[in-house]
Amino acid sequence: MNAPHRLASGGLIDRAQPLSFTFDGQAYSGFAGDTLASALVANGVKLVGRSFKYHRPRGILTAGSDEPNALVELRTGARREPNTRATTAELYDGLVAASQNRWPSLAFDIGAVNDGLSRFLVAGFYYKTFMWPAKFWELLYEPLIRRAAGLGRAAGTEDPDHYEKAYAHCDLLVIGGGPAGLMAALAAGRAGARVILADEDFRLGGRLLAERYEIDGKPGTEWVAEIEAELASLPEVRIMRRTAVTGVFDHGQYGAVERVNDHVPVPPEHEPRQRSWKIVARRAVLAAGALERGIAFGNNDRPGVILAGAARSYINRYAAAPGRRIAVFTNNDDGWRTAADAHAAGIEVAAVIDSRAEPPGQFAALGIKALTGAQVSHVHGGQGVQAIDVVDAAGQTMKIECDALAVAGGWNPAVHLTCHLGGRPVWNEPLAAFVPGAVPPGMHVAGAANGALTLAECLHAGVAAGAMAALECGFPIASIMVPSAQDEASAVTPLWHVKESRAKSFVDFQNDVTIKDIALANQEGFSSVEHLKRYTTLGMATDQGKVANVTGLAILADVSGRVIAEVGTTTYRPPYVPVSFGAISGHHRGKDFRPVRLPPSHRWAAEQGAVFVESGAWLRAQYYPRAGEKDWLETVNREVAATRASVGVCDVSTLGKIEIEGADAAIFLDRVYTNTFSTLPVGKSRYGLMLREDGFVMDDGTTSRLAPERFFMTTTTAQAGRVMQHLEFCHQVLWPELDVQMVSVSEQWAQFSIAGPRSRDVLRKLVDEKYDLADRAFPYLATKEVAVGGVPARLFRLSFSGEMAYELAVPARYGDGAIRAIMAAGEEFSITPYGTEALGVMRIEKGHVAGNEINGQLTARDLGLARMMSKKKDYIGRVMAQRPALLDPDRPALAGFKPADRKARLRAGAHFLSAGAVATAGNDEGYMTSVAFSPMLGHWIGLGVLERGPERIGQRVRAYDPVRNGDVEVEICNPVFFDPEGARLDG
């Protein structure tokens, strides 16, 4: 059984493929080739939603992505998407949709009371209300506003689909697959250019799908199929359907979203739901067509009021009648085509109300009742059109019964993409429309988007633009004929609103902006078009005012006594249509938000049951719990105690590592470090401090001299990339004359710290016998290229923990083997793997600064490292570090802290106040940077910076932490808590 408004024949739907769907729980049927909107029209469903502010009943206004009213919640469960335009949702079997913004039901919505309160809810009302009493804001007004805001509901659960991002390159990107776009793609494609033709619809053809035009003597849709077939046969041409080009960016880059699987219930396995594209095109042809506008008159928003071009779309493409008795209100020739097409489809046409005195002659033969010089002033019917009031030239009003009203207000070229790089459209008086002004470099505009409103002009312009673009890309002009199309009438006499109307006349349907709002904005001084937009919210809804903008500013011109060219227009910004967050994120969500970097021992550490911590993009072992340990503190204490008692091993591969070599490598290092490296003997390492040019500490690390002209630098994990960039800046920009080369080898070396009194014993079992590791042959800070089981390795005697310690580096691909070999060699000494926590505890016990102290706000002097600042050479940051404010003795300086009550816990981030001082920023004397529980001391310890800290050892201050309710009295002490003489370095 056919849906009540489905025409018996015709349309581009596939009647052999019936589909079932539901809307607001009611079951309906449609066909393949329908959109949700066209299927609803075919089923006679007029009411599809409630407007944002006034909750007025609304119906389907358009047939495309410019739809302001028919926003539905599509699908259910985790795939539910709010604010989906029914006009672009392809119908599939089992589709479930629901209306939005109404309670308890679409037909009976309590929110409609707002319509009655409309005089208090005019444009800008929220600037004048919700202010008194002040305490009501948080308790009442804000919660109410939050509930009222928005239209649809997000799914609230994780999206089960996945999304992709892709790149494409081409000579010519054709935006729009209508007559102009098809010809442009063909002209360039035949010339041999690499062409991408993108259209947001699921079929090519543009307006040809909605009209009964003939091209070259055949139906437009047949002509489209032929052109499409030829394009598909050209190997360098790529057709992308369901792909909206959403933005123009610099240098020929375009953004697009391909709705790969929006039209099926579940994407096929391994396919994305949507794909976002970055298309790099040498040239582009914008053939985006034109968008129809309406006319503002009383109750012009009633369900059943539809744009005339959209009515033809439903009748011709979808064989769906918007009504049984249609009236047409037009100010241009185009509206008559709707009457003609309705008539040809057997739909009764009540009348054509043409605001002009003279209707176009070619439609006279149809015998349709014409009321010329007349205007529709009012629509009767609450939830659907029942009748209209027509005012004639003499001022007489008559009532005409009808159940649908097609409105033809003229066409606006779709200039949006021409504005994305700052171009402004230009008002064209004869066309009564804005046309492209300055366009982005490399873009040609063709067809209706350029103001060419007849089919013949579009075909011609498409060929010219495509051929020109191909020529500009170096391809010869191909042989191509402009197909013939009848010239159609296209005259327009602008009419923006009907002055006789009394009821609300809507301009922006989605944001409920009426002509009264525009007049109010002007009256209150918001008469610039930019102010109009923001004050009334006209054009700011999800449809970006596609139907409303030009009408709105034309009315503004009218009420403010200016011409449209003077008022101008606001600009357009990407995206042209709403883009899902899924398409924007692509694969980068959840744990794939960014790549995970795994140190070489990761698999082994996971086998040990290590707990991992994110350190930038790295996943590092934080600690290695053993069965029976009740918490991380117990584990970490064990790791520290065991390392200091015997030996421990820690993967420190994440540190930045840079090879620096050349005749001037030593000079280069002298210039980037505060201390001197040209004096470093071969075979030794030295701790180095690096400043920013503004005098603050940037990074620290150790650099080793492997040969007279070969150095190996390490940086902190966090700053590895930053330091590499800095060194390359210094070399390439500051001192290109230096003979030095550098390369990052961070990922080329696995590096393990082996620390503790038995560390040398372990190394002796690992390193090939010929290398002498005795203290005299390999003292503290020595470095040597060695071998482990024949594998080339490097050994550094360095200590972050304060114990006798080494760092052993092997090529990264041996890292897994190395950790297992280290553990095997260390087994007889009860070697303990330790993670970042224990690493941190031990360095804090020794007062070594690390990332928490190198926070970008502290100087070398603040950190007690002024002695490392050479006076004999210049280096980056030296001059600015001498600024008087940075030499101020009252600057917070590094000290150690112990809780006065040894059982108390310390927290990093606490701020220091003197005893008795009120807790204000003015009395803030510094802050705690790092804390740890020290198993060696048996209580918490901390490092921090405090005004004159080093001079106040023995005194007490408050460590104040109001965010976590902390307030602990602390004793200031030397930051080296454990083994202050450093005797343990020798084992």
Next chain:
Amino acid sequence: MRIPCPYCGPRGNDEFTYLGDATVRRPDPAAPEASRAFHDYVYLRDNPSGIHQELWYHGGGCHAWLVVTRNTRAHDISDVKLAAGGKP
């Protein structure tokens, strides 16, 4: 935006890091008034509307520092050279 790297060809700007004005020169640290000169070098920058010579680092590619001549209004890039001079 796309930047034509002399080594790598035109690449998306996500491969690059922007630093700023390429025409400032690190002052002579030994000169009298060095402190003032360094202050200006570190903190003060002109902000021209129009042609700007600026430093970009191809961190996501060949690691070259580039001097790019770009129009700050229209973004068109009229010249790119290696900061270190010479040719690729």
